[in-house]
Amino acid sequence: MQGRGAERERIERLLDGARQGTSGVLLVHGEAGIGKTALLDHAAARAEGGRVLRVEGIESEMELAFGGLHQLFLPVLPLVDTLPAPQAEAVRAVFGLSSDEVRDRFTVGLAVLTLLSEAAADGPLLCLVDDAQWLDQPSVDMLTFAARRLRAEGVVMLFAVRDGAPGAAVKGLPQLLVEGLDRAAAAELLPGLPPYVADRVMAEARGNPLALIELSAALTPAQRAGQLGPLALPEAAAGLPSRIQDGFREQIRRLPEAARLVLLVAAAADTGDLTTVLRAAAALGAAVEDLEPAERAGFLLLSGAVVRFRHPLVRYAAYQGAPLARRIAAHRALAEVLGADGQAHRRAWHLAAASTGPDDLVAEELERVAEWAGSRQGMASASAAYERAARLTTDPLLRARRLVLAAQRAADAGQDERCGALAGQVTVPLADPGVAASLARARAVVELGYRRPETAARILLDGAEATGAGRPDMVASLLTDAVHAAWSAGSAALIGEVAARAPGLPVLAVPARLFPGDVTGAPAVADGPGATDGPRTPGACDVPGACDVPGALDALGTLSALVAGGRATEAGLMDRLMTGIYGQLAGDHAAAREAATAAVAHCREQGVGGWLPTTLHLLARTELALGRLDEASAHATEGLQLAEYYDLAHRAAHLRATLAMLAGLRGDEEQGNALAGEALAYTRPRGVGRGTADARWALGLLELGLGRAAAALEHLESARAEGDHPLLALPLLADLVEAAGRAGRPERAAEPARLLGEWAAALGQPALLAVASRCQALTGPDGTAEEHFTAALTLHEGGSDYERARTALLYGEWLRRLRRQIDAREQLRGALESFDRLGARPWAARARAELAAAGGETGLTTREDGPISLLSPQEREVVRLAAAGASNREIAAQLFLSPRTVGHHLYRAFPKLGIGSRTELASLLAS
Numbered sequence: 001m002q003g004r005g006a007e008r009e010r011i012e013r014l015l016d017g018a019r020q021g022t023s024g025v026l027l028v029h030g031e032a033g034i035g036k037t038a039l040l041d042h043a044a045a046r047a048e049g050g051r052v053l054r055v056e057g058i059e060s061e062m063e064l065a066f067g068g069l070h071q072l073f074l075p076v077l078p079l080v081d082t083l084p085a086p087q088a089e090a091v092r093a094v095f096g097l098s099s100d101e102v103r104d105r106f107t108v109g110l111a112v113l114t115l116l117s118e119a120a121a122d123g124p125l126l127c128l129v130d131d132a133q134w135l136d137q138p139s140v141d142m143l144t145f146a147a148r149r150l151r152a153e154g155v156v157m158l159f160a161v162r163d164g165a166p167g168a169a170v171k172g173l174p175q176l177l178v179e180g181l182d183r184a185a186a187a188e189l190l191p192g193l194p195p196y197v198a199d200r201v202m203a204e205a206r207g208n209p210l211a212l213i214e215l216s217a218a219l220t221p222a223q224r225a226g227q228l229g230p231l232a233l234p235e236a237a238a239g240l241p242s243r244i245q246d247g248f249r250e251q252i253r254r255l256p257e258a259a260r261l262v263l264l265v266a267a268a269a270d271t272g273d274l275t276t277v278l279r280a281a282a283a284l285g286a287a288v289e290d291l292e293p294a295e296r297a298g299f300l301l302l303s304g305a306v307v308r309f310r311h312p313l314v315r316y317a318a319y320q321g322a323p324l325a326r327r328i329a330a331h332r333a334l335a336e337v338l339g340a341d342g343q344a345h346r347r348a349w350h351l352a353a354a355s356t357g358p359d360d361l362v363a364e365e366l367e368r369v370a371e372w373a374g375s376r377q378g379m380a381s382a383s384a385a386y387e388r389a390a391r392l393t394t395d396p397l398l399r400a401r402r403l404v405l406a407a408q409r410a411a412d413a414g415q416d417e418r419c420g421a422l423a424g425q426v427t428v429p430l431a432d433p434g435v436a437a438s439l440a441r442a443r444a445v446v447e448l449g450y451r452r453p454e455t456a457a458r459i460l461l462d463g464a465e466a467t468g469a470g471r472p473d474m475v476a477s478l479l480t481d482a483v484h485a486a487w488s489a490g491s492a493a494l495i496g497e498v499a500a501r502a503p504g505l506p507v508l509a510v511p512a513r514l515f516p517g518d519v520t521g522a523p524a525v526a527d528g529p530g531a532t533d534g535p536r537t538p539g540a541c542d543v544p545g546a547c548d549v550p551g552a553l554d555a556l557g558t559l560s561a562l563v564a565g566g567r568a569t570e571a572g573l574m575d576r577l578m579t580g581i582y583g584q585l586a587g588d589h590a591a592a593r594e595a596a597t598a599a600v601a602h603c604r605e606q607g608v609g610g611w612l613p614t615t616l617h618l619l620a621r622t623e624l625a626l627g628r629l630d631e632a633s634a635h636a637t638e639g640l641q642l643a644e645y646y647d648l649a650h651r652a653a654h655l656r657a658t659l660a661m662l663a664g665l666r667g668d669e670e671q672g673n674a675l676a677g678e679a680l681a682y683t684r685p686r687g688v689g690r691g692t693a694d695a696r697w698a699l700g701l702l703e704l705g706l707g708r709a710a711a712a713l714e715h716l717e718s719a720r721a722e723g724d725h726p727l728l729a730l731p732l733l734a735d736l737v738e739a740a741g742r743a744g745r746p747e748r749a750a751e752p753a754r755l756l757g758e759w760a761a762a763l764g765q766p767a768l769l770a771v772a773s774r775c776q777a778l779t780g781p782d783g784t785a786e787e788h789f790t791a792a793l794t795l796h797e798g799g800s801d802y803e804r805a806r807t808a809l810l811y812g813e814w815l816r817r818l819r820r821q822i823d824a825r826e827q828l829r830g831a832l833e834s835f836d837r838l839g840a841r842p843w844a845a846r847a848r849a850e851l852a853a854a855g856g857e858t859g860l861t862t863r864e865d866g867p868i869s870l871l872s873p874q875e876r877e878v879v880r881l882a883a884a885g886a887s888n889r890e891i892a893a894q895l896f897l898s899p900r901t902v903g904h905h906l907y908r909a910f911p912k913l914g915i916g917s918r919t920e921l922a923s924l925l926a927s
Helices: 005-019 036-046 067-082 085-094 105-119 137-147 183-187 195-205 209-217 240-253 257-268 274-283 288-296 312-320 324-340 344-353 360-375 379-391 396-412 416-423 433-450 453-467 472-489 492-499 506-514 549-564 573-585 589-606 609-625 629-645 649-665 669-686 689-705 709-721 726-742 747-763 766-779 782-796 801-817 821-838 841-853 873-883 888-895 899-913 918-926
Strands: 024-030 051-056 125-130 155-162 175-177 300-303 306-309
Touching: 005 024, 005 036, 005 125, 005 155, 005 175, 024 036, 036 051, 036 125, 036 155, 051 067, 067 085, 067 105, 067 125, 067 137, 085 105, 105 125, 105 137, 105 155, 105 589, 105 888, 105 899, 137 155, 137 379, 183 195, 195 209, 209 240, 240 257, 240 312, 257 274, 257 288, 257 306, 257 312, 257 324, 274 306, 274 324, 288 300, 306 312, 324 344, 344 360, 344 379, 360 379, 360 396, 379 396, 379 416, 396 416, 396 433, 396 609, 416 433, 433 453, 433 472, 433 649, 453 472, 453 492, 472 492, 472 506, 472 573, 472 689, 492 506, 506 549, 506 573, 549 573, 549 589, 549 747, 573 589, 573 609, 573 726, 589 609, 609 629, 609 649, 629 649, 629 873, 649 669, 649 689, 669 689, 689 709, 689 726, 689 841, 709 726, 709 747, 726 747, 726 766, 747 766, 766 782, 766 801, 782 801, 801 821, 801 841, 821 841, 873 888, 873 899, 873 918, 888 899, 899 918
Parallel strands: 024 155, 024 175, 051 125, 125 155
Antiparallel strands: 300 306
16 A cells, blocks of 8 residues: 555545445546555455445456346345345346346346445445456446445445456546556565666556566566566566566466466356355366465465455456466356356356357357346346357358347447447348348437437338338337437428328327328328328428318327327337327427326336436426426436436437526526537537527527527527427427517517417417417517416416416516506516526516516515525425325435435434424425
8 A cells, every 4th residue: 555645545534434324435447456456455454343345347257247236245135135125026136036027227226225225234334346347237337326326324335447448337436546656655565676676667567556566576586686688677568467467477377287277267257156166176177275376375365155366467367378278168167067056147158258169059048148138127238148149150140130139238228339339240231121120220229329310210211111011010110210310300301201101100190290291102191170182391381270280189199098008019118208209299298298207117117228318308308398397407417417327429418408498497507508508519510400409499598587688589599490390499489489579679579479379279288378378468469468468377377387487477577567566566476486486596586676676575585595495406305205205215216315315314404494303394395
């Protein structure tokens, strides 16, 4: 620990906090041999009075789904029985202790969080994850999921990651960079060396402590005496890790042959189970006594039934330094032992490691492993197993199918770039239309995730056309994906073109009637009000009379019923997603929220992490439309965190636009501009029309709230121009009308108000009719304004409090201009109270100013001076659920916290609220 004072101090502060009941997390990273493991060892030594759990990633075993998680929790496995039943069942399934499937990957994450909390019940817990880059991705995902949610459990989690090493991704945690030692600290690690030799070693090691120790240990007596030729420590040093490996290999070569053999088997094994290592070594002619030389040399640490390497690089040197034939023999021996123990998934990976060429039998075993991993939501591991199976497959068609499956599972895991790399390895054209269709979907995932959504839609359309005759059962899913990509592009013409391919398909029936396409030979839209004969030009039906709106609403009702009843197509998730999008399009935000909630639940239950940010984005947008600003913010924030975690740049841009809108509503100008700017930097060059429109809308709403109407109008008109159909811009037209009026440009409000009124009347949703009436009040003659304002307020009942407050504010302003001060004060006071409760600060400021001008009292409101305003957002959510009667464990499951953290939030909230028990919460919140 020479020269590591600052690093030690930071870790010790976390340990001190854990003794006081506070949790802490740290990602320790740096180059190989820099001292990360030594820092973890130091933490373990300083964790007196607490429990220590530890796991080390192994490069050769990183595809074994949840293997690292299982190894970490082995010492506390009996605690699984204390978990709530759904969590316990999920843990047993992923650990291979039951044959159940895991339907909800987030239940696994919550179980990990609860296990950590329970393991810390009797004192602080230190959880060490060494070489996390070589841990399997599902284990890393679950551990980081838990780490980001630790608060008041007395748990410290330390992850060590080697910089630059490929492998599992550890993201979103506080970091500690471990750098090279300074010269003085480095010299202290080289006692007894002549200055010239010490200088040469330090120059080679470049401050890396492991290199300092191992390079000096590898010196011959003559070299230690100063006889250094140019080949001993060359001026142009090789890569540092390779020099360290050379040092380790030289020391391992000095061991007896049998000791090297058992060391190799231990390096090839993944569990550290001593019994397994010894049984496999015995099959190769080694015995337990052959461990002694390796243990005496300090390479191995034996503890009970577990064998550990002194340093991960020793394991690597022991494995890579052995001849290929020996490595193959070790893996075969381990496969034999594991097969006898019933561990088929581990056996398959060892057989794959022992393969030197195609082997269809092993490939079949790996495909079963992939299916097993997928059923337990280990999508990244499933992808790796399919990929390895493909490499071992002799049949080109079967190899292509497995590569495509690997690409699809990578997409499900949120690994879009890897999905693209795997899809790019498939040789086309493909004779099997089903595999060709799956390949098209994989390619479209990458295009949608990083490039142009319009191109993604074209790929899927082409795939549907090529697949139609051979696999008509797959056309529906291709077209469903295509219409979603077209929606992201913000092109009604493209949406209509997709829908025209199969207007009878429930998920396409809505856009087929709203955006009829011009594809040659496409069927005419079904008869109904406004229907015409034959195909029509996309985007031409700018007014509702030119489209079959009643037919579209009937189709939406049919689709909603199918989805709600579980009778949707096998696409499932995409049907729910599009149902929510269509509901928003039609202004039925409550139904849209129901579909979005179901889509989010589907992703959580099925472990489809790659799609969760998309569904959370839809849910946030529906909540925003309903005026549920806190819920919208929470879901959009979670979605953005996941999108950034999975590197889903496309979805992150959409989510930033939504968060920019929420920032604008709350008057956070700096955050709103920053988020919208980031979103636009991604969406504009890639033709992501919906994202660009939403970001522009967010900027317009921000400017409108801050009273800068002219700037707001420019942004809102730009947002409207991103779509080629009024329906795509319908939600922002009310803001555009208000901005035009306040900017003194009423002529620019007339057409948007007219279109909003016509579409609202056709769609018949109270929310749309309300804002349309508000706009009629703003743009029509003064003689009819009050009639429209009062109609709007009536239509707002049961809908968005935010939109109702907007209408009340405008009505109050109109009344004040007519000097009807008493009536104006009533409307303005209601608007102010709503804006304050929602935290819409610029709108509250405007209402307060108007109320003051009308002679009303503008004192502080509940949002500003009430006790609830003293709570953090997390505390408010915990308090809300507790007031509804939920237990700590139920709250923890809903908010993805540990029960101890829930208790901590309540402990902090009660004094702020001036109460002493849960029973007082309900009456306090009601007041």
